Amino acid sequence: MTTLTALQVGSELENITLSPVTRLDLIKYAGASGDFNPIHTIDEEAEKAGLPGIIAHGMWTMGNLAKLFTPYVAEGFIENYSIRFRGMVFLGDVITLKARLVEEKEKQLTFEVIALNQHEKEVVKGQIDFVLI
Amino acid sequence: MLKNAIGKRSRVMKNTVEKGAVKKFAEAIDDLSPNYVDEEFGKQSRFGRNIAPPTFPVTFEFEAIDELKLPSKGLIHGEQSFHYKRPLFVGEDVNCFAEVKDYYEKTGNFGKMGFLVIARSGLDANDDLIFTEERVIIINEEVRKGMLV
Numbered sequence: 455m456t457t458l459t460a461l462q463v464g465s466e467l468e469n470i471t472l473s474p475v476t477r478l479d480l481i482k483y484a485g486a487s488g489d490f491n492p493i494h495t496i497d498e499e500a501e502k503a504g505l506p507g508i509i510a511h512g513m514w515t516m517g518n519l520a521k522l523f524t525p526y527v528a529e530g531f532i533e534n535y536s537i538r539f540r541g542m543v544f545l546g547d548v549i550t551l552k553a554r555l556v557e558e559k560e561k562q563l564t565f566e567v568i569a570l571n572q573h574e575k576e577v578v579k580g581q582i583d584f585v586l587i
Numbered sequence: 588m589l590k591n592a593i594g595k596r597s598r599v600m601k602n603t604v605e606k607g608a609v610k611k612f613a614e615a616i617d618d619l620s621p622n623y624v625d626e627e628f629g630k631q632s633r634f635g636r637n638i639a640p641p642t643f644p645v646t647f648e649f650e651a652i653d654e655l656k657l658p659s660k661g662l663i664h665g666e667q668s669f670h671y672k673r674p675l676f677v678g679e680d681v682n683c684f685a686e687v688k689d690y691y692e693k694t695g696n697f698g699k700m701g702f703l704v705i706a707r708s709g710l711d712a713n714d715d716l717i718f719t720e721e722r723v724i725i726i727n728e729e730v731r732k733g734m735l736v
Contacts, residue, residue, distance in 0.1 A: 517640065531638070
């Protein structure tokens with residue numbers, strides 16, 4: 455595994471592609487996070503809310519996206535992590551997580567981070583500042 | 588009336604970064620790193636202990652902000668951010684409070700939308716800031732009208 459310090463601006467971390475989203479993933483996330491909004495787990499409730507089916511918690515996707523950086527925790531920590539939710543994630547969707555180094559100043563590395571679905575549509579997009587310590 | 592809530596804060600609620608809760612959370616995002624769950628590994632790490640995943644504060648409980656009455660349905664989570672002074676340590680107590688940072692309205696394709704910015708912060712035992720998270724909640728016209736009744 456390479457270290458973050460070895461990265462050049464413009465280079466990417468290794469992508470992670472998640473398994474297709476299952477209902478069990480979302481039930482587990484509901485339990486672990488305490489977010490029991492039923493549009494994430496119960497079809498009828500999602501339909502009542504005008505959705506074609508249940509959708510993943512936005513925070514499930516955001517939580518997953520940060521794990522691109524877990525292998526580098528020995529080098530520092532995530533100082534800032536901000537994202538916009540740009541699209542919904544449905545059951546069966548295959549999400550790919552990406553991070554690209556866009557700026558490097560002293561101890562702070564800024565990455566653009568993106569979660570894409572199988573249609574190459576961005577569902578989450580944002581930025582992570584990783585501080586080296 | 589949501590504007591009147593700007594600057595209002597909740598009371599403080601103490602949360603503990605529980606070992607079991609961290610493990611369950613890490614499992615739910617399939618990120619079971621030894622940094623989060625292996626005590627021995629944590630001791631050998633530069634933090635000297637286990638840390639929590641960066642989005643873990645979503646599990647914390649907060650007191651309500653009295654002046655802020657929100658419906659349970661029809662809200663859209665538009666944006667989210669976390670700012671850390673240092674990682675959260677497994678086992679530590681965190682004093683948490685929420686604050687209404689801003690409220691503004693914009694007119695777009697879907698009518699007039701409201702944007703509510705809520706910040707939630709966590710302080711350590713010495714009252715030093717560990718993290719602040721901010722969420723932007725989008726409230727559509729229909730839901731907002733319902734709130735005015």
